[in-house]
Amino acid sequence: MAVQVNNDMQQSRLNLLQNSPFRTEDVLSLSVANDFVGHPFKPLRSSKYIRLSDIEIPGQSESLTVAQWNCHLNSNHHEVTRLLDLYKNKVEVLGICESFVTQDTFLSSQFFPGYKLVSKSRSSMRGGGLTFLLANSLDYVIRDDLTLWNERKLETLSIEIELEKNRKFIISLVYRPPSANPDEFFGEFDGFLQRMSSTKLQCIFLGDFNFDLLNLEGVNLDFFNLILSHNLYPAVSIPTRITDHSATLIDNIFLSSDAIVECCADVVLHPGSDHLPVFCTIKRFGCKHKTTTKLQFRMMKAENLRKFKDKISTVSWQEVMAEKEDPLTAFDKFMNILSPIYDQCCPLKTATKKKNQPRKPWITEEILEMMKKRDQLFSDYLNCDSWEEYRKARNRVNSARRAAMREYFGEKLKSQKGDIRGTWLTIKSVLGNGKDSASTEQLAIGERTVSGRQEVSEEFCKFFTKIGSQINQEAKDQSGQLDTEQFDDNRGLHHSFYFTECTIDDITQAVKSIKSNAAGVDGLNIKAFKAVAAYLLPVILYLVNLSVQKGVS
Template identity: 45%
Template sequence: MISKVRNRMRQGGLSFFLKNGIQFEEKDDLCLWIEGKVDIFSVETVFDENKKMVICLVYKPPSTPSGEFLDLFDDYLCKLLSVKNECIIMGDFNFDLLCLNSYNFQFFNLMLSHGYFPMNRFPSRITEHSATLIDNMFLPSNLVSDSYCDIMIHPGSDRLPVTCTIKQRSPTYEKFRRKLIRDLRLEHLHEFREQISVISWEKVYEEPDPSRALDNFFGIITPIFESACPFKLTRKKERDIPRKPWIDDEVVEAINARKACFFKSLNDSSEESKNEYIRQRNLANKLIRSKKKNYIEKFNEQKGDMRGIWQTINGVIKGTGKLYGLINAITVKGVTVTDKQQTADEFGKFFSGIGSRIKEDTSHGDPAKSDTLFEDNRCEHHKFQFEKASIEELTKIVKNLKSNAAGINGLNLKAFKVVSVYLLPCLLYLVNLSLEVGQFPEALKQAKVLPLFKSGNQQDMTNW
């Protein structure tokens, strides 16, 4: 236990109870101790070798004028902006968030404007005649979705302890944040182009089977691509993650555009580049101010409506993003499946069987009906015949491709376009060979399927 007690007053102070083994350091520069007005005691804890967190314990005496405390606390929150580590603010604030009068609402809005969200939504002090929410924990927005708050009910006291569980970001999570991407810098792409320019494609041209010919094509190009453009490890830094709740994808895009124009103006000292940066900067700043204003107005419009306010908070906490790759278990015929390979196989069977299920639904249980559903519309006297593709057609198709998604072999479209002039004759042979033989290459029948969660029970495959 570490404590800070009042000197001039008879009793009172603030204390931290820390589990044995947790490293900590008192942060005197983040303490604000004005006896009789405000008490703030801060420590920095170390959960592992790299993870540090600042915890601020706050007490507002009931006798302190609310306006004076808000001014002092606003300055303190501005000081926390210089802290690199995540901060948690907790304590007895003596502002009842169940009754948002003038000062209570100002305190509530002050915390939100600095990016801190209240975790406790239940009364922390209950008597026969009143219920108030004056004890709370405030977390930064990037921790809210992984945390939850509880109230411990004790029949012998009207003060209910508030607990908050924050899910520790495990090494697996940090590993997830570190991702491998292809190094597609200019020098690597030039090296890839030079190696492809001297390749002989005889193994492809000599193969009469389309599937084996395409396998030979990938067998030649894939090792060269992996050698010239290797993977590199990247990690999205915390400072690059929007921490303010009003910063959405549109704002991030505007900020990135402003940043790009700024660096361009550094390399190009022309008046045109400077004006372009100023224009983009003004657009980004205007958008940020507008988003922030709209966000705060949501709470102003709902002043006095606690349900509406908490609905807005829950919208921020829960988020509206889609869930990708969060499948821990699924239910198949009443049996829970947790094995990753089996889960992938079951999803494959489910998605590949959609066509047959639609056929059954269309026929209403009569297979003969579905087989003859479109028979009356067939025109047997009209014949369909493929024509051979031309190098001009392939060139136009490659030029119009927009997506940078890589296929099963990992070949990136950006890298492909760099060497397309050397690959198009070989690809033209593969396309025309497939049309001539009437066989679609097996390698192109494979695809990456990423389930997208819709709503409902995540273990039900029909909800993906």
């Protein structure tokens, strides 16, 4: 329990922290790393002690700093203010257990610049009470429906905060009186945790639980097992209450392991109370909801294509055709003219891909009802061990689903008799497409590395278009003439092939034969390309023939 202190008592506590047999250097040996061998206790990160002069200011980027302290807020408000000042008011949530704040207490937000007070006090007993100090910048809602108040067993105060859009948390401040019956507390607290879990929001619990997690025996172990059963893990791993004869870990912050990816918890060596304040900075958060996929697409409306066509019709390609030696340089000039017009007329937009999963066509209403019954029996099994009934329902659902799937595809294949394409599409939908989405992002060429889809593509083009000229060079004798003796009758020149210059008709037919609308590495959509193809044919013909002449593609 917290005790009211004066200056002399604060100094004696400071001396105790510095000179007791449980001073900082020795108390580290009581941490989880050494004393919890054989126990399942694995905090999210090993804690450390921080002196007031060594306090580190929490970072700004996507972090949340919460703290808990058991102290009398009415008489120690100046110490709390000093502590928050040392953290430069970067602490968003500070929970005070046994705050002794009552309706008659003259204490308001003016004592804590930058913070608002949310308190709940006892009505029939002295002492106790819970108080939140919340940063003014924090959006919060008091969750009375998640506040459990039994002054002899368990006191809780819950708030819901929103850090950013669709990023909500519930933070609960908890105090268990040391005289509370452990079994009665376990029953109340277990029900409370189930209610919190039903909100589907990520939860953080902080408070004074009066169970020593450095002594995992008896009721302490029962409490720890209860916490673990709700997928909660402690952030603090070192003693938070140090006296001249004991060092116990009874103040803690519990976090959901699947919600919190990275955090660090520090215990501040402060003489203001017989409990030490605990600070936890949650640096990164996991994500329970499904991530959305961003898609980029071009605006290909008739109006956009018309503007694109009008602008391309006025473009002069003389600069491109003036390049007589290097096809790649000519192509770069071509794209430098075309791309800005394309981006202006058909701008790139970003949209969120919806992940709506339609019901499989063979899942009937009858099967859906069977699934609901199966799910209900599974819930009953978790509560009263009715495994056999659940197993039978599960097997019935699986059998019905497989039979319905066979019947559906059987009828579909019958209806597609004589339709080879439709039959193979149906078979493919059953077997899956088997495609591997992996792509070559890097290419090692000698001692250098090429990265990027377009750069890798260009390197492949260079290799395959130059390999012919390299073989031709190797086939020449020293006089520069082709050594025809290396070709025998079976591998003569009649097996060779030659490129001839293309014509406008060749390019026109090639454009018409394109079936896909997918864009290439240059980002040019085929639909947009076909809309302006008539104006691009001369310059494309020039680029193709120059590439053939120079052996570059």
